[in-house]
Amino acid sequence: MSVAAKKIDPLRHEPQSHCFHCGESLAARKTLWISIREQRVAVCCEGCSAAATLVAGLGLDDFYRFRTSVSATPTPTREAWLAYDNDEVLNSVSHVEGDKRVVVLLIDGLTCAACGWLVSQALLRCAGVNAASVNAATGRAKVTWDPARMKLSQLLCIIDELGFAPHFVTADAIEHQAQQERRSLLKRLAVAGLGMMQVMMFAIALYAGDFQGMEANIRDYLRIVSLLVTTPVLLYAGAPFFANAYKALRARSISMDVPVSLGLTLAFTASVINTWRHSGAVYFDSVVMFIFFLTVARFVEMIARHANTSVTDALGRLLPVIAHRVVDNAHEDVAVASLRIGDRLLVRVGEVVPADAVICAGETRMDESLLTGESVPVTRSAGQCVTAGTVNLDSPVTIEVSAVGAATVLAGVVALLNRAQAERPAITRDADRMASRFLWRVLFGAAAVGIAWTIIEPSRAFAAMLAVLVVACPCAFSLATLVVVASTTTALAKRGVLVTHADAIETLAKVTQVVFDKTGTLTHGSLHIHHCEPGDGISADECMAIAAALERHSEHPIARAFGAAGASHAATDVRVVAGKGIEGTVEGTRYRLGTAAFIGEMIALPTTQNDAGIVLADAHRQLCRFEIGDTLRAEAPDTINRLQRFGLHTELLSGDARDAAANIAEACGIRIFSARQSPQQKLERVRSLIQAGECVAMVGDGINDAPVLGGASVSIAMSRGSPLAMASADLILLNDSIARLPEIFILAHRARRIMKQNLFWAAAYNLSAMPLAALGLIPPWLAAIGMSLSSILVVLNALRMMRSPSSNSSLMPERATAVSMQTQAWILPTSAGHV
Amino acid sequence: MSILFIMIPITLLLVACACGAFFWAVGAGQFEELETSAWEILIDDPSEQTAATQASEQP
Numbered sequence: 002m003s004v005a006a007k008k009i010d011p012l013r014h015e016p017q018s019h020c021f022h023c024g025e026s027l028a029a030r031k032t033l034w035i036s037i038r039e040q041r042v043a044v045c046c047e048g049c050s051a052a053a054t055l056v057a058g059l060g061l062d063d064f065y066r067f068r069t070s071v072s073a074t075p076t077p078t079r080e081a082w083l084a085y086d087n088d089e090v091l092n093s094v095s096h097v098e099g100d101k102r103v104v105v106l107l108i109d110g111l112t113c114a115a116c117g118w119l120v121s122q123a124l125l126r127c128a129g130v131n132a133a134s135v136n137a138a139t140g141r142a143k144v145t146w147d148p149a150r151m152k153l154s155q156l157l158c159i160i161d162e163l164g165f166a167p168h169f170v171t172a173d174a175i176e177h178q179a180q181q182e183r184r185s186l187l188k189r190l191a192v193a194g195l196g197m198m199q200v201m202m203f204a205i206a207l208y209a210g211d212f213q214g215m216e217a218n219i220r221d222y223l224r225i226v227s228l229l230v231t232t233p234v235l236l237y238a239g240a241p242f243f244a245n246a247y248k249a250l251r252a253r254s255i256s257m258d259v260p261v262s263l264g265l266t267l268a269f270t271a272s273v274i275n276t277w278r279h280s281g282a283v284y285f286d287s288v289v290m291f292i293f294f295l296t297v298a299r300f301v302e303m304i305a306r307h308a309n310t311s312v313t314d315a316l317g318r319l320l321p322v323i324a325h326r327v328v329d330n331a332h333e334d335v336a337v338a339s340l341r342i343g344d345r346l347l348v349r350v351g352e353v354v355p356a357d358a359v360i361c362a363g364e365t366r367m368d369e370s371l372l373t374g375e376s377v378p379v380t381r382s383a384g385q386c387v388t389a390g391t392v393n394l395d396s397p398v399t400i401e402v403s404a405v406g407a408a409t410v411l412a413g414v415v416a417l418l419n420r421a422q423a424e425r426p427a428i429t430r431d432a433d434r435m436a437s438r439f440l441w442r443v444l445f446g447a448a449a450v451g452i453a454w455t456i457i458e459p460s461r462a463f464a465a466m467l468a469v470l471v472v473a474c475p476c477a478f479s480l481a482t483l484v485v486v487a488s489t490t491t492a493l494a495k496r497g498v499l500v501t502h503a504d505a506i507e508t509l510a511k512v513t514q515v516v517f518d519k520t521g522t523l524t525h526g527s528l529h530i531h532h533c534e535p536g537d538g539i540s541a542d543e544c545m546a547i548a549a550a551l552e553r554h555s556e557h558p559i560a561r562a563f564g565a566a567g568a569s570h571a572a573t574d575v576r577v578v579a580g581k582g583i584e585g586t587v588e589g590t591r592y593r594l595g596t597a598a599f600i601g602e603m604i605a606l607p608t609t610q611n612d613a614g615i616v617l618a619d620a621h622r623q624l625c626r627f628e629i630g631d632t633l634r635a636e637a638p639d640t641i642n643r644l645q646r647f648g649l650h651t652e653l654l655s656g657d658a659r660d661a662a663a664n665i666a667e668a669c670g671i672r673i674f675s676a677r678q679s680p681q682q683k684l685e686r687v688r689s690l691i692q693a694g695e696c697v698a699m700v701g702d703g704i705n706d707a708p709v710l711g712g713a714s715v716s717i718a719m720s721r722g723s724p725l726a727m728a729s730a731d732l733i734l735l736n737d738s739i740a741r742l743p744e745i746f747i748l749a750h751r752a753r754r755i756m757k758q759n760l761f762w763a764a765a766y767n768l769s770a771m772p773l774a775a776l777g778l779i780p781p782w783l784a785a786i787g788m789s790l791s792s793i794l795v796v797l798n799a800l801r802m803m804r805s806p807s808s809n810s811s812l813m814p815e816r817a818t819a820v821s822m823q824t825q826a827w828i829l830p831t832s833a834g835h836v
Numbered sequence: 837m838s839i840l841f842i843m844i845p846i847t848l849l850l851v852a853c854a855c856g857a858f859f860w861a862v863g864a865g866q867f868e869e870l871e872t873s874a875w876e877i878l879i880d881d882p883s884e885q886t887a888a889t890q891a892s893e894q895p
Contacts, residue, residue: 187862
């Protein structure tokens, strides 16, 4: 309950200052009042009003008590969803099951478990929905509905009205496969674990019997029971080992599964024969213990592997689902999936371009930051190309589609990223080669021991050979690094860092060079007012307040820069001139805020006027000039300094202009920098560094960084960055601050030290026990116990990573502790995925 | 010691039941996502009285 107690109950706290639904400040906004549970609450817009009313109307207002983060401001697009009632589109996004239809949706905005609950409950209350399950961890909802009673558009509308953005999942096969693997491994783990407990109990009785004497019938009974329990464990939980060993042998190679399967088969067969003959030794305990520990190791490894969200998901979020096709001077809403080359589309202000296209009519400024990392919008006019994923900022344009789907520039970046990722696991291949050499030696060693003992004393040959196989099991070896990775991952999650690739931690400790992207990484990545130059007789604060009052009526990204400046004034009679500026009356005076050209239409400006920035003026004179741009993160210089003191080289790779890059590099104390870098050039630069023997950590955030993030030795992405960048990163900084970087490296070094200790111990155990086993001094049961003990020691040592004092508990919300490796999907925010 | 001949089969039966229950739980998707279920217990059942909701505008 402690967690719930910490939540602010909006029904009890003054709901007047902020929007009840989305938490937006209500000062100087048109406020709407609605009543929920007989209480009047204030909301900021029609969207929030509709969402809150819907939630309360369904009796689900508990959502507001239990959500752990405020919701996004809903912007429902009811008509747009109607395009999904088209049969062709319906078939492309859903499938039929009996007389019902099933659709899998990827839902953006599921920021906490309460959101998942809200969506599933709201859907289940609709007549026509048969089943709805929402997985907040992966952000997926599976809905089964009756198409005769409800339309898909209605279903999408409900999710949309609640303030979440539904997307259609394009690569659900991957997720389905992951789910199957997770389920089957969980079952195997349970069977192996329960079986092991039973067999170990019988084994202890049998060992006691060996020393103290035991009636023969009881002994045989216990052996038969052990056999009964071991058989399903071996056949069910052990099946993957045999399957993998068979696969490896058929491919004429060797994997760890080969000696494992061999050992299991030999031990089991010998035990069965000895049980049958009522004499000799049985090894059922060794068999089940072996299977259990190996299954645990595989389970840990699988969790780490699944933590990586699929790239295709990210692509699905970036593009809109609806486009407006222009037909005979009217337009109709169509699904983006059904677009064809040559279609004419209307792209309204604030919408994402759904496909690569050429502008036919209109001129506008486009935000291409997702693709280029450039935060300053670019002007595009008729005849020029626009790429899928860019945002239309100023005025509606008509475009003609030139490429769709896989042919788009965006898809090209994704392909580049896939290649970069595929080329990386060189380290893994090395490890595989070494392991296979080691395994051959184990097999030959065991055979040699067997032959030698057959010559010396045939009765002990089998036990000795088995002991060698068990002792040589690289169990502690495989656990040595895996558990350290798992515990370090948890330790990092507590500090707001999510690890998505298991091998990243090992690599982090070897890093010699840290390469930074500029926009969004060292800087905030959004527009800020960094210089305010007021005229005579007016204060900067006053100018800011007037400008903020005017800009509150604009949806332009520049308006957001003014959002932080208080809201003491309200503007009336406001006129927005697209691409130029805004005009309105504040406190009885008419003001204009916009480009120098826009102001110039009203009053004469000094000719020496610097063209950059925007100007505030009244009917008589220029009042103030604002310079707007991206600002450096406050923590950047100190972080870089600490990294450099840590002995790491730093470098800046920016897609931006040379001056901007140089300024930032100087401010941070980075000596080496390159400007105007394309994604390809960035990737080449990092590759050349790697070829020169450096181990490179790349820190970035944009789509343009995605390939270079994939190509670096280890990569770190900002959580506010593009989903694509995060999908390709090894680590994600959840609190959107680079201040944690030095600590990450310190933790990685500690993790590496513990890994080395573990590997040393595992090697020491194997090397000292192997000759003893070969000499026949270790019976198989002792070998199995030794193997388990060495594994447990390794695990305990790894857990030291978690015990370290957490230097931070306030920066991350309480859910940080619950952030498990799988829950990555719901922290991926979306910037352009909304329709 | 002959009690073992009864007790052990009973344990094995219980283990088989436990395994069956776990298999069912995995198949029913109970281990897919462990977050939401933890929250559901804190959330009351839908309130009986339908909250009267009216949107009214206030300048």
